[in-house]
Amino acid sequence: MGDGKTPSAFGQVRRGIPLAPRSGDTASADGQAGKAQATNAQATKSGKTIDKNNGRPDQRGAGKTLGSKRSDGKSPGGKSPGSKPSGGNRPGMRNGQRPGTKPAPANKPQPRRKTAREVALETLVRVAESGAYSNLQLNRALEDAGLSRPDAGLATELVYGTIQHQRLLDDRLQALITKGFRKLDPWVLALLRMSAYQLLMLDRVPPHAAVNEAVVIAKRRGHSGISGMVNGVLRNMERNLAELKEPVEQANPVQRIGITHSYPDWLVKRWIAAYGEETAERICAAGNERPHSSLRINPLKLSRDKAMQLLADSGFEAQPSALAAEGVVVSGGGNLAQSDGYRDGWWTLQDESSMLVADVCAPESGMKVLDCCAAPGGKTTHLAELMGDRGQVVANDVHPHKQLLIDEHAARLGLRTVHTVVGDAGTLSERFEPDSFDLVLLDAPCSGFGVIRRKPEIKWTKSEADVAAIADLQAKLMDEAAKLVRPGGVLVYSTCTIEQEENEQQVLKFLSSNESFKLDAEWPERVLQPLRANGIVGESFGGMVQLLPQHFGSDGFFIARLKRL
Numbered sequence: 001m002g003d004g005k006t007p008s009a010f011g012q013v014r015r016g017i018p019l020a021p022r023s024g025d026t027a028s029a030d031g032q033a034g035k036a037q038a039t040n041a042q043a044t045k046s047g048k049t050i051d052k053n054n055g056r057p058d059q060r061g062a063g064k065t066l067g068s069k070r071s072d073g074k075s076p077g078g079k080s081p082g083s084k085p086s087g088g089n090r091p092g093m094r095n096g097q098r099p100g101t102k103p104a105p106a107n108k109p110q111p112r113r114k115t116a117r118e119v120a121l122e123t124l125v126r127v128a129e130s131g132a133y134s135n136l137q138l139n140r141a142l143e144d145a146g147l148s149r150p151d152a153g154l155a156t157e158l159v160y161g162t163i164q165h166q167r168l169l170d171d172r173l174q175a176l177i178t179k180g181f182r183k184l185d186p187w188v189l190a191l192l193r194m195s196a197y198q199l200l201m202l203d204r205v206p207p208h209a210a211v212n213e214a215v216v217i218a219k220r221r222g223h224s225g226i227s228g229m230v231n232g233v234l235r236n237m238e239r240n241l242a243e244l245k246e247p248v249e250q251a252n253p254v255q256r257i258g259i260t261h262s263y264p265d266w267l268v269k270r271w272i273a274a275y276g277e278e279t280a281e282r283i284c285a286a287g288n289e290r291p292h293s294s295l296r297i298n299p300l301k302l303s304r305d306k307a308m309q310l311l312a313d314s315g316f317e318a319q320p321s322a323l324a325a326e327g328v329v330v331s332g333g334g335n336l337a338q339s340d341g342y343r344d345g346w347w348t349l350q351d352e353s354s355m356l357v358a359d360v361c362a363p364e365s366g367m368k369v370l371d372c373c374a375a376p377g378g379k380t381t382h383l384a385e386l387m388g389d390r391g392q393v394v395a396n397d398v399h400p401h402k403q404l405l406i407d408e409h410a411a412r413l414g415l416r417t418v419h420t421v422v423g424d425a426g427t428l429s430e431r432f433e434p435d436s437f438d439l440v441l442l443d444a445p446c447s448g449f450g451v452i453r454r455k456p457e458i459k460w461t462k463s464e465a466d467v468a469a470i471a472d473l474q475a476k477l478m479d480e481a482a483k484l485v486r487p488g489g490v491l492v493y494s495t496c497t498i499e500q501e502e503n504e505q506q507v508l509k510f511l512s513s514n515e516s517f518k519l520d521a522e523w524p525e526r527v528l529q530p531l532r533a534n535g536i537v538g539e540s541f542g543g544m545v546q547l548l549p550q551h552f553g554s555d556g557f558f559i560a561r562l563k564r565l
């Protein structure tokens with residue numbers, strides 16, 4: 001299979017765990033050291049470690065206690081830096097009692113705590129069945145399950161990795177399941193995908209742990225036929241790992257890229273047409289990377305240097321953003337959303353590309369600014385900060401329930417010039433005086449393909465028709481937003497997608513029917529400098545930029561600045 005030259009998605013050890021703290025990287029091989037021992041005892045006793053296809057016992061598992069050897073070389077129950085003790089009770093607490101809870105009556109059996117893999121599986125099934133966003137669904141599931149930090153890290157890794165690599169995993173599974181793959185129950189399919197992800201792509205999970213845990217889950221959830229099938233397929237995969245990990249062999253570039261990096265053909269085809277084969281493949285690979293954590297400093301409260309010092313003192317690793325002047329890239333240390341600095345309004349969690357939008361707007365103190373699609377308020381608050389909280393920033397969004405998010409955000413940052421309003425941006429000119437704003441930002445609703453690293457499921461839920469429909473809406477909103485820009489004022493249009501129909505083509509179409517606007521290439525030097533240095537804009541810069549996820553490791557974003565003549 002393959003000539004060795006074709007880029008392969010295999011063998012990439014995922015370095016970290018999105019959402020969960022970095023200390024979660026020390027997750028035990030199976031994520032549940034104590035439970036895995038029980039699991040193994042159960043599995044070997046019931047004979048389920050027998051490879052049904054060959055009819056021979058699994059020698060690797062025999063006589064060993066699964067999960068007794070951790071991928072980090074520590075013994076189970078060993079404490080990783082920054083993690084809470086995984087075992088042992090505090091004084092006065094019963095076995096299994098969680099801090100802050102009443103001891104259970106001695107005779108009442110405690111409900112079994114879910115394992116990391118069970119939490120991941122339930123999340124995957126919910127995302128597939130309800131179309132819910134994986135990040136929201138996972139956060140909820142993690143809160144409910146009360147997993148340890150390492151186990152929360154493993155569950156997070158499994159959810160994101162399985163959705164990100166779904167097409168490749170299906171391709172490999174279908175080589176082993178010749179009939180009925182598409183008719184599998186959603187939970188069985190999700191379990192097989194999640195286990196295949198561990199076998200094929202997670203070097204730190206021993207294959208026998210991945211297989212045995214899957215069989216235990218299948219037994220708990222289904223009848224013996226299902227657990228037998230899961231056992232058979234996964235042991236077959238385990239035996240043929242070397243061959244199954246070989247690069248995808250496909251003459252057709254759309255399918256080769258699509259299967260290797262797990263994207264639908266229609267999307268790969270569009271990106272090849274827009275960017276060429278090589279760049280399209282880089283986009284696809286970058287979309288499967290773990291996103292950076294970054295925050296935007298509130299310059300009204302502290303300097304970036306001071307913030308980095310405070311972050312370092314609290315155990316975070318903080319680096320200045322290469323892209324955004326107020327940005328800091330952060331790793332380690334814990335949950336930034338629960339940091340004192342966040343609560344006290346010193347910083348806001350925001351992607352670096354997203355920070356560029358307000359920088360391109362370059363608002364001045366005292367200006368009258370309109371943010372047409374403002375929730376949850378990331379760019380609104382950035383604009384107010386850049387204006388020194390002097391002037392007026394009107395933050396409009398169509399969803400009433402999101403108004404509070406913007407208000408809370410502004411209050412947390414100590415901003416008094418943000419005024420929130422609710423309404424359709426398609427009716428702006430009915431609600432505001434035409435020609436009345438110095439600056440109008442339209443951060444438009446979009447297909448979101450620039451943020452695929454954070455919401456991988458959109459690869460599978462969005463369609464080409466969705467792109468066309470959202471492009472139509474954007475065109476209407478842009479026409480409406482333009483009516484409110486005063487002569488000599490500025491209109492900034494941005495999206496977090498990389499679809500040209502929603503970006504460059506959208507702007508060119510707008511300009512062709514709005515002669516009073518022209519592209520404005522006079523961007524602040526601090527924005528242009530890193531873009532130039534990295535070859536993203538050149539001598540002929542015309543006032544629009546398309547950031548791709550591989551450029552700075554930040555979200556894919558499009559920004560255009562237009563001036564009303």
Ligand SMILES: C[S@@+](CC[C@H](N)C(=O)[O-])C[C@H]1O[C@@H](n2cnc3c(N)ncnc32)[C@H](O)[C@@H]1O
Binds near residue numbers: 373376396
């Ligand atoms: C890309 S998000 C905006 C993100 C925001 N600018 C920020 O930085 O936090 C697009 C927003 O547009 C809003 N939206 C969608 N359709 C809209 C419409 N017709 N009028 C106004 N807002 C709309 C959505 O509620 C969503 O919050």
